[in-house]
Amino acid sequence: xxxxxxxxxxxxxxxxxxxxxxxxxxxxxxxxxxxxxxxxxxxxxxxxxxxxxxxxxxxxxxxxxxxxxxxxxxxxxxxxxxxxxxxxxxxxxxxxxxxxxxxxxxxxxxxxxxxxxxxxxxxxxxxxxxxxxxxxxxxxxxxxxxxxxxxxxxxxxxxxxxxxxxxxxxxxxxxxxxxxxxxxxxxxxxxxxxxxxxxxxxxxxxxxxxxxxxxxx
Amino acid sequence: xxxxxxxxxxxxxxxxxxxxxxxxxxxxxxxxxxxxxxxxxxxxxxxxxxxxxxxxxxxxxxxxxxxxxxxxxxxxxxxxxxxxxxxxxxxxxxxxxxxxxxxxxxxxxxxxxxxxxxxxxxxxxxxxxxxxxxxxxxxxxxxxxxxxxxxxxxxxxxxxxxx
Numbered sequence: 001x002x003x004x005x006x007x008x009x010x011x012x013x014x015x016x017x018x019x020x021x022x023x024x025x026x027x028x029x030x031x032x033x034x035x036x037x038x039x040x041x042x043x044x045x046x047x048x049x050x051x052x053x054x055x056x057x058x059x060x061x062x063x064x065x066x067x068x069x070x071x072x073x074x075x076x077x078x079x080x081x082x083x084x085x086x087x088x089x090x091x092x093x094x095x096x097x098x099x100x101x102x103x104x105x106x107x108x109x110x111x112x113x114x115x116x117x118x119x120x121x122x123x124x125x126x127x128x129x130x131x132x133x134x135x136x137x138x139x140x141x142x143x144x145x146x147x148x149x150x151x152x153x154x155x156x157x158x159x160x161x162x163x164x165x166x167x168x169x170x171x172x173x174x175x176x177x178x179x180x181x182x183x184x185x186x187x188x189x190x191x192x193x194x195x196x197x198x199x200x201x202x203x204x205x206x207x208x209x210x211x212x213x214x215x216x217x
Numbered sequence: 218x219x220x221x222x223x224x225x226x227x228x229x230x231x232x233x234x235x236x237x238x239x240x241x242x243x244x245x246x247x248x249x250x251x252x253x254x255x256x257x258x259x260x261x262x263x264x265x266x267x268x269x270x271x272x273x274x275x276x277x278x279x280x281x282x283x284x285x286x287x288x289x290x291x292x293x294x295x296x297x298x299x300x301x302x303x304x305x306x307x308x309x310x311x312x313x314x315x316x317x318x319x320x321x322x323x324x325x326x327x328x329x330x331x332x333x334x335x336x337x338x339x340x341x342x343x344x345x346x347x348x349x350x351x352x353x354x355x356x357x358x359x360x361x362x363x364x365x366x367x368x369x370x371x372x373x374x375x376x377x378x379x380x
Contacts, residue, residue, distance in 0.1 A: 031280055031281050033276060033277065033280045036276065037273070040269070040272065044263060044264055044269070045261040045262060045263040045264070046261050048261060048262075048263075048264055049259065049261030049262075062264060062268055065264065066268070066271065066272050066275065069272060069276070070272075070275055070276065070279065073276055073279065073280070074279060142255070145251070145252065145255050148252075149252075149256075160252070160256070161256065164252060164253045164256035164257055165256040165257065165259055167257070182231070182232065182237075183229050185240055185241075185244060186226040186229055186240070187229075188244060188247070189226060189240060189243055189244055189247065190226055190227065191252075192247045192250055192252050192253070195251075195252040196250070196251075196252070199251070
């Protein structure tokens with residue numbers, strides 16, 4: 001876990017301020033190749049990080065990311081600036097990922113919509129708050145988290161990644177995926193619940209394995 | 218969270234006020250969850266330089282080429298050159314004509330005249346009448362073309378009247 005503890009967050013690292021983004025967008029609208037290069041520099045890693053979670057193949061992720069920027073460059077003249085450049089790029093990436101999934105006729109593994117643990121505090125997140133000083137995560141847990149994220153449906157994962165990884169707001173996500181804000185909140189809650197349930201199942205199975213008598217024939 | 222709210226969330230049904238508050242509280246708690254913390258610290262490695270180079274090539278191919286005004290340059294340049302050549306030619310013609318007209322021609326009585334044309338007869342080879350007629354015609358031609366002011370005749374201006 002050491003390699004992601006203390007890692008710098010990219011969510012706001014490469015964002016432009018409003019004035020410089022508007023100036024950049026104005027140049028990009030005129031198909032300014034150099035100005036668009038700055039956009040690519042700023043967002044290529046984040047777009048790739050988003051796309052990578054939907055295609056499950058590095059080469060395909062790189063291809064889709066290139067396609068995102070090519071489409072963005074072609075459609076830049078039509079970018080009205082109402083949304084931020086960041087969310088506009090994510091919208092293109094999201095639509096491309098959805099299109100790819102449809103073309104492959106891939107049916108994503110839908111998470112069970114029925115809660116497996118019933119009760120008032122079945123999905124109380126407060127009991128698993130992350131305290132870096134007291135908790136030590138290892139690569140194994142990181143792997144479990146990645147598996148949990150990968151195992152949920154695309155619609156839940158897209159909201160989770162946009163909100164928790166890319167730091168987009170509810171309204172911004174709603175515009176990107178074209179759903180009401182309430183739906184975004186619902187999906188975010190369900191996505192986190194899915195991860196929590198997945199990790200809890202892993203921990204429980206691990207505890208069961210550890211508590212079982214060893215060497216029993 | 219109760220099952221009723223859970224089902225509403227799963228089915229993406231509208232929530233009442235109390236359910237909405239419960240969801241907001243759950244989301245706020247979730248902002249501090251392990252999942253949110255992990256995802257917010259995920260590093261996104263940048264694509265390779267080869268990938269970027271490939272993207273640049275594709276962008277260059279679709280980027281509109283800068284508008285070339287070469288045809289305008291050649292059109293205007295040609296017109297200006299042609300005009301300059303025409304002006305130089307006319308100037309040369311005028312200069313030659315003036316130079317020739319400035320050379321006096323000796324006629325029989327040693328009176329200089331300024332009008333000489335190329336095919337004007339030489340005073341030595343032609344008679345005086347022919348030379349005078351040719352000189353007069355050349356003079357008239359130059360005056361009509363505006364190359365020289367008309368020659369004034371004292372005899373006509375002093376006593377001539379057409380009344």
